[in-house]
Amino acid sequence: MSTSTQQSSAAPETSAPSQGALGGHEKQAPWVPWAVFGAAAVLALGFGLLTSWNIVLFVIYTVVLGTLGTYVLSRVTEGPRKAVDRLVTCLVISAFGIAMVPLVSLVYEVVRRGAARFDAEFFTASLQGIIGPGGGAYHALMGTLIITLLTTLISVPIGLMTAIYLVEYGTGRLKKSITFFIDVMTGIPSIVAGLFAYALFVLIFGPGVRLGIMGAVALSVLMIPVVVRSAEEVLKLVPNELREAAYALGVPKWRTILKVVIPTAIAGLATGVTLAIARVIGETAPLLITVGITNALNFNPFDGRMATLPVYAYYQLTQPGVPPQDAIDRAWTAALVLIMLVMGLNVVARLISRLFAPKTSR
Amino acid sequence: MAKRIDVSDLDIYYGNFKAVEGVNLSIEPRSITALIGPSGCGKSTFLRALNRMHEVIPGARVEGKVVIEGQDLYGSDVDPVDVRRQIGMVFQRPNPFPTMSIYDNVAAGLRLNAKKTSKSDMDDLVERSLKGANLWNEVKDRLNRPGSGLSGGQQQRLCIARAIAIQPEVLLMDEPCSALDPISTLAVEDLMMELKEQFTIVIVTHNMQQAARVSETTGFFNLNGVGQPGRLIEYNPTEKIFSNPDEKATEDYISGRFG
Ligand SMILES: Nc1ncnc2c1ncn2[C@@H]1O[C@H](COP(=O)(O)OP(=O)(O)O)[C@@H](O)[C@H]1O
Ligand SMILES: [Mg+2]
Numbered sequence: 001m002s003t004s005t006q007q008s009s010a011a012p013e014t015s016a017p018s019q020g021a022l023g024g025h026e027k028q029a030p031w032v033p034w035a036v037f038g039a040a041a042v043l044a045l046g047f048g049l050l051t052s053w054n055i056v057l058f059v060i061y062t063v064v065l066g067t068l069g070t071y072v073l074s075r076v077t078e079g080p081r082k083a084v085d086r087l088v089t090c091l092v093i094s095a096f097g098i099a100m101v102p103l104v105s106l107v108y109e110v111v112r113r114g115a116a117r118f119d120a121e122f123f124t125a126s127l128q129g130i131i132g133p134g135g136g137a138y139h140a141l142m143g144t145l146i147i148t149l150l151t152t153l154i155s156v157p158i159g160l161m162t163a164i165y166l167v168e169y170g171t172g173r174l175k176k177s178i179t180f181f182i183d184v185m186t187g188i189p190s191i192v193a194g195l196f197a198y199a200l201f202v203l204i205f206g207p208g209v210r211l212g213i214m215g216a217v218a219l220s221v222l223m224i225p226v227v228v229r230s231a232e233e234v235l236k237l238v239p240n241e242l243r244e245a246a247y248a249l250g251v252p253k254w255r256t257i258l259k260v261v262i263p264t265a266i267a268g269l270a271t272g273v274t275l276a277i278a279r280v281i282g283e284t285a286p287l288l289i290t291v292g293i294t295n296a297l298n299f300n301p302f303d304g305r306m307a308t309l310p311v312y313a314y315y316q317l318t319q320p321g322v323p324p325q326d327a328i329d330r331a332w333t334a335a336l337v338l339i340m341l342v343m344g345l346n347v348v349a350r351l352i353s354r355l356f357a358p359k360t361s362r
Numbered sequence: 363m364a365k366r367i368d369v370s371d372l373d374i375y376y377g378n379f380k381a382v383e384g385v386n387l388s389i390e391p392r393s394i395t396a397l398i399g400p401s402g403c404g405k406s407t408f409l410r411a412l413n414r415m416h417e418v419i420p421g422a423r424v425e426g427k428v429v430i431e432g433q434d435l436y437g438s439d440v441d442p443v444d445v446r447r448q449i450g451m452v453f454q455r456p457n458p459f460p461t462m463s464i465y466d467n468v469a470a471g472l473r474l475n476a477k478k479t480s481k482s483d484m485d486d487l488v489e490r491s492l493k494g495a496n497l498w499n500e501v502k503d504r505l506n507r508p509g510s511g512l513s514g515g516q517q518q519r520l521c522i523a524r525a526i527a528i529q530p531e532v533l534l535m536d537e538p539c540s541a542l543d544p545i546s547t548l549a550v551e552d553l554m555m556e557l558k559e560q561f562t563i564v565i566v567t568h569n570m571q572q573a574a575r576v577s578e579t580t581g582f583f584n585l586n587g588v589g590q591p592g593r594l595i596e597y598n599p600t601e602k603i604f605s606n607p608d609e610k611a612t613e614d615y616i617s618g619r620f621g
Contacts, residue, residue, distance in 0.1 A: 241457040249471040250447030259474050263461045
């Protein structure tokens with residue numbers, strides 16, 4: 001450690017020749033920290049080659065040496081206050097980098113492996129009669145879209161109305177207990193939601209039943225609390241003055257909510273709903289026990305098993321058949337499509353909040 | 363269609379806190395009545411009790427009588443929504459609907475109540491109300507732009523236009539000029555003088571000159587101390603209040619000796 005500090009503080013002497021004579025409290029040129037990190041990278045490279053080469057160790061060495069070097073150099077030339085500022089900047093950026101590692105590596109890996117079967121057939125064919133190569137996830141994609149749509153149709157009205165009740169009407173114990181149960185629901189494990197829907201439908205249809213609508217019910221149990229929470233926050237943001245303005249015009253409360261409160265909050269509500277959809281679209285466990293899997297097309301959520309992307313990926317990976325590689329490729333592509341759906345929904349949410357936001361331009 | 367308001371023994375509460383106590387007064391139709399007094403003495407609270415806006419605050423309630431042209435406002439068969447249609451209100455802070463255009467803001471009173479109105483009638487009404495609020499010339503070319511894009515003074519006049527568009531019988535104004543420049547203030551005062559031909563106007567103001575300029579009658583509210591309810595100290599013709607008030611406290615307040 002002590003040698004590395006000496007080395008890195010020695011390195012900038014060549015890279016920062018423009019230090020003035022004004023007591024060393026001059027402002028650093030913007031390229032200086034980069035030069036320090038460059039020097040640290042060279043040092044780390046040398047260090048790595050001497051011992052054993054490893055990309056992770058290389059990055060860690062570079063960051064540690066670069067941070068120390070920047071701190072020491074800044075302390076010598078700019079004074080302690082500025083040095084602490086630079087040290088904290090380095091730490092914050094490093095933390096951000098660490099947080100990005102799983103995301104980037106996940107996306108990279110899924111894209112790399114999913115690209116193999118990211119073709120037209122994947123989006124147009126089902127798995128019916130497929131052994132080995134070929135086939136697709138058209139049935140699973142449609143299943144996911146249908147079940148998610150049904151889930152949204154169930155959850156959004158219930159969730160929005162609950163939120164409106166909580167914000168606009170609720171008082172006292174009923175409001176408190178609803179809020180409490182919503183909190184509890186937020187924490188329900190998804191498998192429990194699946195078992196709930198399964199048990200419910202078994203009561204009606206007998207054991208062994210598998211229906212798309214069961215999956216939608218299970219996912220609704222997960223989605224409703226998310227919708228309630230986000231809608232509640234957004235409705236609370238609507239200024240009370242607007243409600244009073246409407247009341248003062250002799251507008252009844254329910255019309256005020258419908259025509260003033262909801263339009264004012266619509267951007268936030270739509271964003272919340274979109275993000276809630278993104279939250280449930282990739283759920284696997286509840287669908288595994290309520291909807292099952294099938295190789296054929298089934299667009300009817302009230303009749304028998306359906307395929308969905310997460311469950312499809314799960315079965316392709318765990319029961320690939322022989323040779324396994326074809327199914328494993330399909331699993332990765334299904335995962336890729338799911339990630340793209342979720343990212344797409346997030347983009348849509350941003351667009352919605354931008355498009356619907358109240359306009360204040362002059 | 364201005365109407366007379368009689369208030370007797372009115373106590374106004376926020377939960378257990380009594381904010382205003384024992385108000386008795388009569389407001390003449392087709393006149394401007396000004397309410398003055400230090401902040402926190404319950405002027406806004408009293409004003410909001412006159413059109414049953416007070417009770418939209420959870421826990422808020424009223425004891426006593428408010429009678430408009432023989433009809434008890436707080437009678438058990440009276441719908442507060444109907445009351446508010448007859449008694450309009452302009453708030454201290456301008457509050458146009460941010461999702462609506464200037465036109466829609468003025469039309470809001472009718473639109474939100476789903477009153478069927480033809481396009482040309484609505485156009486007329488919007489133009490008349492905006493002219494009435496002295497805003498027409500500034501916005502006639504951009505009626506479809508958002509109301510929240512106007513300046514503060516313009517927004518307040520937009521709110522006045524919105525309030526008079528539903529043609530109420532009484533107009534309550536809570537410090538309507540406190541966010542306005544002197545020119546807009548004069549415009550609003552002129553507007554009040556015109557409006558009193560048709561409406562009964564009650565205005566809360568911190569501006570003594572304004573009360574003296576526009577009102578026929580002035581009520582002075584005061585409170586004895588923090589946590590005490592506000593009371594109506596004196597209610598007299600404006601000239602008398604400003605030249606020769608009955609109460610010492612009124613004179614002190616008007617001459618700027620406290621408050
Ligand atoms: N929403 C409220 N909840 C509880 N107390 C309130 C509320 N609004 C006003 N008050 C209280 O009522 C009293 C009168 O307030 P207000 O009518 O606003 O005074 P003014 O308009 O004369 O300045 C004050 O003591 C104030 O704290
Ligand atoms: Mg006030």
